[in-house]
Amino acid sequence: MKKILSLVLAVMLLATCAGFAMAEGKQTVTIWSTGSQNVADLFTALCDAYNAKEDSNYHAELQFIASGTGDEALNSRIGAAFQTGQTGTDFDVIAENTASFQSYVDEAGSEDLFLDYDASKIPGLENVTLTPVIFPTKLVPYRATTVVFAYDSERVPESELPHTWDELAAWIEAHPGRFAYNDPDTGGAGSGFVQSAIYRLIEDESARMSNDPKWLEYMQPGLDWLVKIHPFLYTTGGSVLYPAKNQGTLDLLINKEVDIIPAWADQILNNIASGTLPETTRMYQLDDMPLTGSDVSLGITSIGSNPDGAHEFIAFVISPEGQKICLENMKAIPVISPDLIDSDQKELVASLGNYSFISNGNLWKEEIYPLWQETILPL
Numbered sequence: 001m002k003k004i005l006s007l008v009l010a011v012m013l014l015a016t017c018a019g020f021a022m023a024e025g026k027q028t029v030t031i032w033s034t035g036s037q038n039v040a041d042l043f044t045a046l047c048d049a050y051n052a053k054e055d056s057n058y059h060a061e062l063q064f065i066a067s068g069t070g071d072e073a074l075n076s077r078i079g080a081a082f083q084t085g086q087t088g089t090d091f092d093v094i095a096e097n098t099a100s101f102q103s104y105v106d107e108a109g110s111e112d113l114f115l116d117y118d119a120s121k122i123p124g125l126e127n128v129t130l131t132p133v134i135f136p137t138k139l140v141p142y143r144a145t146t147v148v149f150a151y152d153s154e155r156v157p158e159s160e161l162p163h164t165w166d167e168l169a170a171w172i173e174a175h176p177g178r179f180a181y182n183d184p185d186t187g188g189a190g191s192g193f194v195q196s197a198i199y200r201l202i203e204d205e206s207a208r209m210s211n212d213p214k215w216l217e218y219m220q221p222g223l224d225w226l227v228k229i230h231p232f233l234y235t236t237g238g239s240v241l242y243p244a245k246n247q248g249t250l251d252l253l254i255n256k257e258v259d260i261i262p263a264w265a266d267q268i269l270n271n272i273a274s275g276t277l278p279e280t281t282r283m284y285q286l287d288d289m290p291l292t293g294s295d296v297s298l299g300i301t302s303i304g305s306n307p308d309g310a311h312e313f314i315a316f317v318i319s320p321e322g323q324k325i326c327l328e329n330m331k332a333i334p335v336i337s338p339d340l341i342d343s344d345q346k347e348l349v350a351s352l353g354n355y356s357f358i359s360n361g362n363l364w365k366e367e368i369y370p371l372w373q374e375t376i377l378p379l
Helices: 002-024 037-052 071-083 098-108 165-174 188-199 205-209 213-218 220-232 245-254 265-274 307-317 320-330 363-376
Strands: 027-035 058-066 093-097 139-152 260-264 281-284 293-300
Touching (some): 071 098, 093 098, 098 139, 098 293, 139 307, 188 220, 188 245, 188 260, 213 220, 220 363, 260 265
Antiparallel strands (some): 093 293, 139 260
């Protein structure tokens, strides 16, 4: 009986929401995003603010998939829809790290999965200062983000910080159990660390922008480096632990179980602001190759049902109002001049623009992460 009642209530709720949207007389534009909870919170705030605007012509609806719970299947679903000729779907706008759009194109087998945007329908686009490294006519960056090394300056004095990858290995070996990175398939901080460790030792930097499997034979030195530090990482129950998700490693830093971790800058800033992390928490990058970062972009699919609504929503997100929401809700690096944003939090992200960019499409999921699993986990 309880199950039946729950189902009835769920149907009533859906009907109420649908009725509300119809009562507004507005067509829905659906935004799909993956990531951690802070990304979900950001897009909830963006959709709410957009929908509250009197001059919004559409109703924005969010579909969010948390990292590690099926996000890798979203590109497959959308790619399959494109390959089978589906149109008029609810895949209107995709929000992803720019590098991740390559995997969508790989699944679809064509760049035509995404429309070339119409600049005339995105007022304010001229204010965007970032140009995406891939698909520049199809993607509009709406924030930038980066993985950094985070530490507590009370426990690790600045004079003792490692500043190169070799120095980092030496620090980890000298401080067993005090460094951790998350399983790289469960969050971008871990994958950013692993990919940086691997690609920094590939002399030809064009490898960083390629999904060609030929580069796999050049990855052994980086994997060997990860093997070298493995015995000295955080342990529990006598075994090295690679925490699940970005939050797992962050929790270790919060609980003072480790001293240095790779983490997303926005997550660190938000935890400092909430008091979860102390104000003595600091962030920095290594000198010989910083950890990965990315502009994070919005793309309009060719199989969606509302391209006009997609353009209007994107215009809102890159507007000073939308960028203020990104900055204050997520501590995101803005894509427009900070002078255009009315916020006292601009200085928090002023020094976070130094990062490496890697875009290897499905090569990460299909080849590199399995290599990490086969090489590291049996140790």
